[in-house]
Amino acid sequence: xxxxxxxxxxxxxxxxxxxxxxxxxxxxxxxxxxxxxxxxxxxxxxxxxxxxxxxxxxxxxxxxxxxxxxxxxxxxxxxxxxxxxxxxxxxxxxxxxxxxxxxxxxxxxxxxx
Amino acid sequence: xxxxxxxxxxxxxxxxxxxxxxxxxxxxxxxxxxxxxxxxxxxxxxxxxxxxxxxxxxxxxxxxxxxxxxxxxxxxxxxxxxxxxxxxxxxxxxxxxxxxxxxxxxxxxxxxxxxxxxxxxxxxxxxxxxxxxxxxxxxxxxxxxxxxxxxxxxxxxxxxxxxxxxxxxxxxxxxxxxxxxxxxxxxxxxxxxxxxxxxxxxxxxxxxxxxxxxxxxxxxxxxxxxxxxxxxxxxxxxxxxxxxxxxxxxxxxxxxxxxxxxxxxxxxxxxxxxxxxxxxxxxxxxxxxxxxxxxxxxxxxxxxxxxxxxxxxxxxxxxxxxxxxxxxxxxxxxxxxxxxxxxxxxxxxxxxxxxxxxxxxxxxxxxxxxxxxxxxxxxxxxxxxxxxxxxxxxxxxxxxxxxxxxxxxxxxxxxxxxxxxxxxxxxxxxxxxxxxxxxxxxxxxxxxxxxxxxxxxxxxxxxxxxxxxxxxxxxxxxxx
Numbered sequence: 001x002x003x004x005x006x007x008x009x010x011x012x013x014x015x016x017x018x019x020x021x022x023x024x025x026x027x028x029x030x031x032x033x034x035x036x037x038x039x040x041x042x043x044x045x046x047x048x049x050x051x052x053x054x055x056x057x058x059x060x061x062x063x064x065x066x067x068x069x070x071x072x073x074x075x076x077x078x079x080x081x082x083x084x085x086x087x088x089x090x091x092x093x094x095x096x097x098x099x100x101x102x103x104x105x106x107x108x109x110x111x112x113x
Numbered sequence: 114x115x116x117x118x119x120x121x122x123x124x125x126x127x128x129x130x131x132x133x134x135x136x137x138x139x140x141x142x143x144x145x146x147x148x149x150x151x152x153x154x155x156x157x158x159x160x161x162x163x164x165x166x167x168x169x170x171x172x173x174x175x176x177x178x179x180x181x182x183x184x185x186x187x188x189x190x191x192x193x194x195x196x197x198x199x200x201x202x203x204x205x206x207x208x209x210x211x212x213x214x215x216x217x218x219x220x221x222x223x224x225x226x227x228x229x230x231x232x233x234x235x236x237x238x239x240x241x242x243x244x245x246x247x248x249x250x251x252x253x254x255x256x257x258x259x260x261x262x263x264x265x266x267x268x269x270x271x272x273x274x275x276x277x278x279x280x281x282x283x284x285x286x287x288x289x290x291x292x293x294x295x296x297x298x299x300x301x302x303x304x305x306x307x308x309x310x311x312x313x314x315x316x317x318x319x320x321x322x323x324x325x326x327x328x329x330x331x332x333x334x335x336x337x338x339x340x341x342x343x344x345x346x347x348x349x350x351x352x353x354x355x356x357x358x359x360x361x362x363x364x365x366x367x368x369x370x371x372x373x374x375x376x377x378x379x380x381x382x383x384x385x386x387x388x389x390x391x392x393x394x395x396x397x398x399x400x401x402x403x404x405x406x407x408x409x410x411x412x413x414x415x416x417x418x419x420x421x422x423x424x425x426x427x428x429x430x431x432x433x434x435x436x437x438x439x440x441x442x443x444x445x446x447x448x449x450x451x452x453x454x455x456x457x458x459x460x461x462x463x464x465x466x467x468x469x470x471x472x473x474x475x476x477x478x479x480x481x482x483x484x485x486x487x488x489x490x491x492x493x494x495x496x497x498x499x500x501x502x503x504x505x506x507x508x509x510x511x512x513x514x515x516x517x518x519x520x521x522x523x524x525x526x527x528x529x530x531x532x533x534x535x536x537x538x539x540x541x542x543x544x545x546x547x548x549x550x551x552x553x554x555x556x557x558x559x560x561x562x563x564x565x566x567x568x569x570x571x572x573x574x575x576x577x578x579x580x581x582x583x584x585x586x587x588x589x590x591x592x593x
Contacts, residue, residue, distance in 0.1 A: 064507075071500070074493045083496040090507045093500040095491065 001035035004028065005070075005108040007100065011044030015056075018045055021113025022059045029068055038103060039063060041072035042096045049091070050082035057089075064090050070099055114351040117483060119476035125151070125342030126334060126386055126475070127467045133200040133331035136268070136360045137164040137178040137307050144327050145310030148341065148358055153349045154314040162367035165306040166271030170367040171444070176268040178307025179206045186251070186281055187297040188290065194262075194283055200331045201463045202281055203300050204235065204252055205266035210279035212249030212298045216291045223247035229292060231255045235265040235280075243276045249298045250280040251291070257462045259286040264330055264461035274304070284463075311364050313372075314348055315355025320377040320409070321486065322447065323347060323354045324438050326361035334467040335457060337361070339386030343475055353486050354380075365441040378409040379449030380485075381439035385478040387454035388471035389427055394454035396428035396478070399439070402553065403518055403577060404560035407448035408498030409490075416485035424477045432578065435552035443556065452478055514573055521564050554578035555588045 006025040010017035022039070029037040041049055049072070052060065063069050073096035077083040083093055104110065128147065132140045149159045162170065166177035181203045185195040196202050214226045220238075224246035231253050232238040242250050254263035265282045279300035283291075315322070325340035332338075341358055348356045355376070359365045361383075378401075387394045398417065401407050414430060421428065434440075439449035454474070459465045491497060499519075506515035554574045561570035575582045 064504075074491075074497050074500075078493050078496055083493075083500070087496070087500040087503045090504050091500060092504045093493070093497050095497075 003036040003038075003103075003106070003108040004034045005038045005040060005100070005103040005110050007040050007042055007110055007112045008045045009043040010113055011046070011048030013044055015048065017113050018048055019056055019059065021111075022056070022063060024113075025068060026059060026063055026066070029066060036108070037068055038108065039069045040096060040099055040103075041069075041091065042100075043073070043076055046072050046076050046086065047080045047082055049089070050080075050085040060089065070094075070103075072096070115349065117346065117350045117476075117479050119472040119479065122343050122346035122475045122479060123386075123467075123470060123472050125345045126338045126470055127342075129327065129338035129342050130332045130334040130467050133181070134328050134333070135179065135181070135205050135330050136328045136363060137176055137206070137309075138180050139307070141328055141360060142308060142310055144341075145312060145358070148327060148345055149312050151345055151349070152312065152314060154356070156316050157312065157314040160311045160313060160368070162309040162311065162364070163306065164309045166269070166274070168367075170363065170370045171441075173363055173366045174270050175309060175363055175367070176206060177271060177274065178305050180303045181207075182301040182303060184279075184281065184298075184300040184302075186283065186287075186291070187299070188294060193287055193290065193296075199262050199463045201262040201264055202283070203302065204250070204280035204282050205264065205330060206268050207280040207300050207302060208269070208274075208277050208304070209300050209302045210249070210277055210298075211300075212279055213295070214248050215295050216251065216293060218292065220245055227251060227296060227298065229253070229288065236267050236269075239267055239278075239280055240273075240276065243278055247278060249278050251298070252280065252282040253285050253288055254462070255285070257285070258458065258464060260284050261459065261462035261464040309360060309364060309367060311360075311368050312358040313356070313368065315357070315374070317355065317374040317376075319353060319355045321354040322357060322374065322376045322379045322442070323352070323382065323482070324357045324359065324365065324379060324442065324449075325382040326364070326438055327358045328360040328364075332463070332466045334465050334470050335384050335386050335392070335454065336460060336465055337383050338467075339384060339470055339475065340382035343385055343479055344382055347479060347482060350483075352483055359438060361438060362441060365438040369441065369445040373445070374447070376447045378407045378413070379439055379442040379447045380413070380482060381437050381442070381449060381451040381453075382478065383437040383451055384454045384457060384460075385452050386470035386474050387457055388469050388474065389454070391469050392454065392457040392459060394427075394457045396426060396474070397431045397451075397453050397455050398428060399431050399433050399451045399453070401448040401450055402433040402443055402557050402560070403573070404521055404557055405443055405446075405448045406502065408494050410448070410450055411498050411501065412488050412490060412494075413450065413481075413485045416488050417481040420477070420480055420484055424473060426474060426477045433553050433557070434549040435556060436549045440552070440556065510573065510576060514569075514576075517565055517569060518573065521561060550578050551580050551584060551588060554580040554585060558585055558589075
């Protein structure tokens, strides 16, 4: 079976795409469409996540509980001043290039939202 | 600078394992001198404290100096086992003496007789036997291989010197030969104040402190000639860390009684040579306690994982426990981890020979530590580590308690946490099931109490270490 990593980059520029990516990741996981599903946050999505609406946070919290969210980019979080907020939510911060490479090298297919 | 060499490390381990390096003995002083002489560091110091039975170091009272000389166990004129056969035969810190009598296994019937016991709590059992009027004590082990003599110790203090019955330790395969029979025990030993050696190589400028205890009875190859020998090799190949060799617990408590160094992480090497195919052990790498976290443990973890594919070694990361000197570091404000093979089939026995030491294990631990010391911390180490730790706490404790523990951690990392007040006493901790875990829980509870209050601290320590709040309260009462 195929493994998929969702790279969420959209934020306030396209909040609909932000939520669509997370929802698709969750439904794909719930329906066991893939062998494994992971989510990475990178870029504008990180600032947006820090101030996400209740509806969006509910999805994020469910994804955390299900163990789908790997991490967000530590450099972007620091530059955007949201590292503490993301930590509060329970999102791990890592160098995203390393995490992305890890998944690609492990055979995950990347899908970007 | 020399390259790390696993064969040279093994040679140090083997050399150290030839000494019956009991705490308080001349052999321990010789081992300290051996390490000091081989240590190639300009900043090395050989510091002396006291084994006089009364000096207090932190919460520990040093035992009296002790040197075994000779001894034997006789049945009908035949010698069954002697000190010459195996130095562990004389129970560590047994008074000198001579006892003749029937061997009994019930403490209640020990008056005028020799008590045979498999109790691990040797000192308590010994004192009970003395009070019951026994003439001698024989220890054996229920769970070691039947030919192994267990390491049992008394470590009598100055005010306990009036206990005079001799104590010896035997392998289980001798038990049936002597039970209910009349035997003779003879122990010759010298008790007098001795110097307690500690070796420190460091100027406290390094971020990291590597510790290893250099004591323990012959042969003690894995416990802990392995840690002491590996630390010597690491120091001599230029590992960028400070080093401390101590007699276990007593020596580290003594050192920290008049030194207050600050380090980002302490790495304790204790039982790091096991050939896992023989000993059945797994290399356990402990985390720092919740009350005193260090982000550097994540780098150590990554450094070990990084080299692991090249080795056929079992290892795992485990919760903090109090089994070795890293707990003393923690008590003195230094976040610390321990690398320890556990369990070990030959632990604390006469069979812990160098034939159970593997050069592959020494190589794995040595290169893992060197890889860690050479690692450049990521620019955003603090952010990465805090986020990872928070996610872990959320998963384990839930949001409310995770917030509390994060607050403690932040304070600790910024050095706001006062010096922990937990009182550790190894002998009495044995009264509790799974005492290392109970000790860790109690230490955590004590430390967390400072910031979170007793109630929350007790609950969190209970959840974290699987020790009931009732048992923690029992420990609390006992320590008080």
